[in-house]
Structures are given as C-alpha cells and as structure tokens.
Amino acid sequence: xxxxxxxxxxxxxxxxxxxxxxxxxxxxxxxxxxxxxxxxxxxxxxxxxxxxxxxxxxxxxxxxxxxxxxxxxxxxxxxxxxxxxxxxxxxxxxxxxxxxxxxxxxxxxxxxxxxxxxxxxxxxxxxxxxxxxxxxxxxxxxxxxxxxxxxxxxxxxxxxxxxxxxxxxxxxxxxxxxxxxxxxxxxxxxxxxxxxxxxxxxxxxxxxxxxxxxxxxxxxxxxxxxxxxxxxxxxxxxxxxxxxxxxxxxxxxxxxxxxxxxxxxxxxxxxxxxxxxxxxxxxxxxxxxxxxxxxxxxxxxxxxxxxxxxxxxxxxxxxxxxxxxxxxxxxxxxxxx
Numbered sequence: 255x256x257x258x259x260x261x262x263x264x265x266x267x268x269x270x271x272x273x274x275x276x277x278x279x280x281x282x283x284x285x286x287x288x289x290x291x292x293x294x295x296x297x298x299x300x301x302x303x304x305x306x307x308x309x310x311x312x313x314x315x316x317x318x319x320x321x322x323x324x325x326x327x328x329x330x331x332x333x334x335x336x337x338x339x340x341x342x343x344x345x346x347x348x349x350x351x352x353x354x355x356x357x358x359x360x361x362x363x364x365x366x367x368x369x370x371x372x373x374x375x376x377x378x379x380x381x382x383x384x385x386x387x388x389x390x391x392x393x394x395x396x397x398x399x400x401x402x403x404x405x406x407x408x409x410x411x412x413x414x415x416x417x418x419x420x421x422x423x424x425x426x427x428x429x430x431x432x433x434x435x436x437x438x439x440x441x442x443x444x445x446x447x448x449x450x451x452x453x454x455x456x457x458x459x460x461x462x463x464x465x466x467x468x469x470x471x472x473x474x475x476x477x478x479x480x481x482x483x484x485x486x487x488x489x490x491x492x493x494x495x496x497x498x499x500x501x502x503x504x505x506x507x508x509x510x511x512x513x514x515x516x517x518x519x520x521x522x523x524x525x526x527x528x529x530x531x532x533x534x535x536x537x538x539x540x541x542x543x544x545x546x547x548x549x550x551x552x553x554x555x556x557x558x559x560x561x562x563x564x565x566x567x568x569x570x571x572x573x574x575x576x577x578x579x580x581x582x583x584x585x586x587x588x589x590x591x
Contacts, residue, residue, distance in 0.1 A: 289454065292537055296450075300443045309435040310507065315547045316446040317504040322527040322539030324496035327453055330534035331462060332489040333469030334384070335392045337521050338399025339497055341379065342372040344516025345402060346498030351418040351511035352411050360424050361432055361441065365502040372498020373491055375402075380490030384483055399518060406516045417512030421505055432506075442503050449496055454536055456492065465489055526564070530571045532578025541579050545571075 303312045321343055328334050346368035353364035383394045406412045413419070423433045432438040456462050468475045468482050475482055505511045514520065523546065531542025549567060553560045575582040 289536055293450070293454070296537075296540070297447060300447065303443075304436055304439045309439040311547075311551060313435075313439055313442045313507045314504070315544055316442055317500045317507060318524070318527065318547055319540040319543035320446050320449045320503075321497055321500035322524050322531065322543045323450060323453055323536075324493050324500065325524045326528045326531075326533060326535075326539045327456065327496065328489060328493035329528065330538075331457055331469065332465055332486065332493070334486060334490065335388075336383070336395040336490075336493075337392045337518070337525070338379070338395035338397075338402075339493075339524055340516050340518060340520035341395075341399040341402040342375055342494040342497040343501035343504075343520060343524075344406065344511075344513075345375060346372040346501035347505040347511040347515045348406065348412050348418065350502035351421040351505040351509075354421050354424060354506065355418060356411070358424075360428050361426050361438075361506055364424075365445070365499065365506070368502030368505070369495050369498040372501065373495035375498075376491040376494020377487070380487045380494070384486040384490065396518065396521070399516075399521060403513070403516050403518070406513060412511075412513075415513065417510060418505075419510055421509040421511065423506055423509065438507065442507060445499065445503060449499055450536070450540075453496065457536065461485070461488070526568060528578075530568060530575075530578060532575075532581030532584070535578065535580045535584060538578050538580035545579075 300316075303309075321339075325336070325339050328336055328339075348368075349371040350364045350368035353359040353367045354361070357364075359367065379395060379398050382398070383391050386394060407414060411418075423438055425431045425433075426441060430437070432441055457466075464475070464480060465485055468480070468485055472482055501515060504515070527542035527546050528539045529542070530545055531540065532538025545567060546564065549564055550560060553563050556563060571579065577585060
C-alpha cells in the first residue's frame, strides 16, 4: 500500500513539475483574445490593401513577412539561431520557378514543390545543426547555407548568375488565371494568412508549449523525460517549410529566381526583420518586415546608402524598443501579441 502511494505521489509530482515548466501552462485567455483581434485586423487590412497600394509591393511584403515569421518560429519559440535560413528560402524559390517554367506545373503545385524541397533541406540541415548549441549551431547553418549558395551558382537548372527568368504564373488548379498582379495577390494573401494561422496554432499547441519550455530550461525538460532533439528537429523542419513557402511565392510574384535569394545577406535581412519587430511574438516579424521592405522601396533613391539607412533604423529600434516594436507594445498593453 505504501509503495503504491509513493508511486502515485511520484507521478503526480512529475506532472505538477511538468505543468510548472515555463511555457507548459495552457494558453492564457487574454493572450488569445489580443492576438485574435490583431489577426482579424490584419485580415481586414489584406482585403483592402490591393485597392490602396500597388499589389506587387504588398505581395513582396507578405512573402518577407511570412519568411520572418518562419524564422521567428525557430528563434523566438525554439531558441535556435540559424544564420542560414536563406538556403530554404532560396532553393524553394528556384524549385518553384523551375517547376513552373520547365515542367509546366500549375502555381499550387510549383509552390508545393518548393515547400517540400525546403522541408527536406530543413530535415538535412536540422539533423546536423541540432547536435550543437548556441554559436556553434549558428555557424553550422551558415556553413551549410554557403555550400548551398555555391551549388546554386554551379547547378545547371538555376541559371547561374542569370537566375531563372520569365517564370510563368499559370492558372490556379488549371482553371483560375493568376497571371495578373491583382488575381495573384489573393492567392499570396490567402497562403500568407494560412501560414500565420498555422504558426499560431503550432505555438499554442501542446507541442509549442513543450518547445517553449525547452527554450527556457532544456536540462529540466530532459530530466522530465522529453526527447528534446526530436522537438528541435521538428521545429527546424517546420520553420524551413514555411520559409520555403515564402520563397516559392516570391518566385511567382516577381517571375524570377536569383542568387540573391540564397545569399547570406538574405539570412541577415530576415534576422533584422525579426529583431526589429520583436522576437518571440506572433505579429512582430510582420511589423519588422513592413519596416525593412518599406525602407528598401521608398529609400531606393539613396542607392547603396539604403543599407546605412537600414542600420540607422535598426539602431533606433534597439534603443527605443528593447524588445522590438511589437514586444515593447505588448509589454505596455500587458498582454502578448
């Protein structure tokens, strides 16, 4: 009887300990309402955007916002820093462009192909990178991404320095023509919202709660019996797949895939977007992407000095918003965004 009681108490204590681990508590109702209202406002803005702003600019913004959110899923909620996320973004772009132009696939199939290739690369890179932590993990991702860059430079299907040009947009499901900017916008906006909602569900699912607990206190989660490497690998693959979705859409939006998409500076840009918006927030990377993409577009007349302007914006955001724009706003409002 005493042994049975002791065993029961041990199990109960273990469950209580798991419940007290950072991030393992159920989603706070206030957090859900705040994010829900923000997402509804975002959806409304997407509906109105093509009537108020040049659709191609908005589509570019949405592609980079999804890319930044995918990166934030890995860094903000998984605690894993990758300096090579351009590998997934760029190769998905190449795959989507090649599938549309050479194979004649419809837009949804070419986007799916790019996303699958990015997920496969995420599985490969993640299985190697998660064996290390901190700066060593980041350096592994950077090294593998640079290897991918030189593959893209030499591979015959990428077009080398010329890239893949004149990518046809085709017809969605073979029926709905998306060759115009306005019609393609709705496909991009729909996939963007689907990606954001998917990430929100991941973050607030039991998997996401365990992931955040691993980020906050990995040794404790190991002691509780969690296979932390499996969680890390899965979030790496999910982040890579969503990055690939963004890259595949970008290839169709601009009808072009180039080495810029897979170069290390693209990884730097997505890190910058995430930090400016707010790491570990759902909406922060979207705001960060809006700031950087808008600066690139409206300050393009500065030429090479636009990089200096971006640096000044970053410094200002670090000084004024220590947790990013959305992170600081969330602190002021007292609820996560």
